[in-house]
Amino acid sequence: MSHSPTPAPSPEQEHRFPCPQCGADFRFAAGQGRLICDHCGAEAPIEGDGFHPHPIRELDFRAALDAELPAQEIEETRVLQCPNCGAQVEFDEKDHAAECPFCATPVVTDTGTHRHIKPRGVLPFTLDERTARKAMTDWLGRLWFAPNGLQDYARKGRRMQGIYVPYWTFDADTKSRYTGERGTIYYVTRTVMRDGKQVQQRVQKIRWRPASGRVARFFDDILVLASRSLPKRYTDALEPWDLAAMEPYRPEYLAGFRAEGYTVELIEGYDEARDHMARVIERDVKFDIGGDRQRIHNIDTDVKDVTFKHILLPVWLAAYKYRGKTYRFVVNGRTGRVQGERPWSAWKITIAVILGLIAAGIVGYLVALNQGAL
Template sequence: MSDTPPPAPVEIKHRFPCASCGADYRYDPGGDRLICDHCGDVAGIETGGPWQGGIRELDFAAALRDQLPAQEMEETRVTTCTSCGAQVELGTDTHATECPFCASPVVTDTGTHRHIKPRALLPFSLDEEQARKAMTDWLGRLWFAPNGLQNYARKGRKMQGIYVPYWTFDADTKSQYRGERGTVYYETRTVTRNGKRQQIQVAKVRWRAVSGRVARFFDDVLVLASTALPKRYTDALEPWDLSALVPYAPEYLAGFRAEGYSVDLEQGFAQARDKMDAIIARDVRFDIGGDRQRIHDIDTEVRDTTFKHILLPVWLAAYRFRGRTYRFVVNARTGRVLGERPWSAWKIAVAVVIGAAVAGGIGYLVALEQGGF
């Protein structure tokens, strides 16, 4: 093996000048094409659409040894938000901006982030107008949200289209377990209730030691590789249509931002193992059978682990309203919306008054009926 280090990956610039006027193309959500907003010129993307050959996985063990091929690595210019920790990829001409995740002002630095290159992504399907409608419809269903926030959101600034980083893991697992199978049976007992003797059935469990093996192949265990958004938001945006993944091409990022991963590969696999272990435990309980199960020990062998770094699309809105920041996330494939729920004090007060009035009216009618009036 040569001691000569591989050449350093070059910085990737996601800029695509229009062939007609020189302005920047942007990716057209749902259109699988690039479009120039200045002159209307359109260009195709050769790699568009699901790749029939599948997305090639990378070897997990090789990545931990830092032995991935040089072409699987890249360097991008990023800035780290001091408020939420997001690492957002930026263009070379951007020096000051606002964090799309929490609306805090940030000043860019000159640092670069050397990371594993994305293998695949899900392109945006919803454009900004569709995402904004989904968000305002969701806000409109929150009766206790302040009207001012709803109006501000409808007329607010542009939403941010962001590709959020994820890991997916494949692994072949074989597990040996020890436990107990419980069989429910009933005993008849005589008890005294209200001065009367009665016979009742009391459930008992008879336990028997068992052991066995289960096996499962895990495909595309999905793990969020970002800490910028609350996990409860991103988890609730699932499921993602991972069967529609396309091979990574920078054209899909034209006009959008991409966040660099802040959860490294080893941390991501630890989270994936938690998910796998929960499913393996469920398999073990099914294999034990019976009416009840106890698991004493599970020893799992994990083999042939592979992974992908992928990007999934979301529309973000971060609004500062009356001194507070409210964040909303829209799944850019399905339109599902999650966000921080604001409350309107006067709406809650009105609801309490109405509720008390209704309860009082019902109580009055009941009293009239009982009094014979």
């Protein structure tokens, strides 16, 4: 098996890497950190994989809002937009029709391009499709009242799609001033009437005193989903992501996979990040106030040095149409964590109800016999 240096992509085929021996396309081998040609077996290392002594550089948020990012931070890719779920997914120029990997809707690919902020980092796949499929079918097998047919269909059905899902990360330095009150619990004894008798009762009270102060926090890599194609509750359930293992973006990691374009714009992602900051700062303020109870009247936060990056995280995705309904499942391409739509089997539920009624009837009959014997 030969080893060749990674071939340089042409501008119009940025995410395709032809094998220098046979001309077929290389693909990125999940978990192996190199490119492999399935046609002839040739391999090519990815330059710098696993070794990047400097942290991935963030971009200036204000410059991005003012459209002042350097030209090299912007790229154009050919995408299709699904008319059903709105996903924007990169496709090869040779494809003229395809199926949306997010909802299994047949679509005709668009020949247009999508201009966007180039990814700064990518978390490569470490699980291959076979391992991800096993994780999904095992997850389905553990679900009560799931239809057996769906599990078999998922095990034997079409291949799962490896998708790099877009996220934003935000860094920010914050300083907050607050006013509020600190509550201290104390007890008093009161005499009350109970059943016609006087009894002593302890009553809890809170003594409130004014409180004010300052808290500071630096936020690093607040993660915000930049896709609308998957329910957020599914992608949240795939966390945590090992962002420390992220590689600087290189298109070689996308070879053989698809990448979704972001549909949550940068300013929308920042608004969500600010909501996250506000929740954390509120907890910091309560801790700073101290006492047994806290009241917050006002928090005034200065946010400075906001930076961001567009990153791609690996997700194995399956969208199966089974008996007229589409079921979607997602698998973390690093950990094998699974989430998806919860399928139900009507006949399994019916049988369980019938068996429950039979069991209740038997118990009732035995109780009646026992009472009759007495």
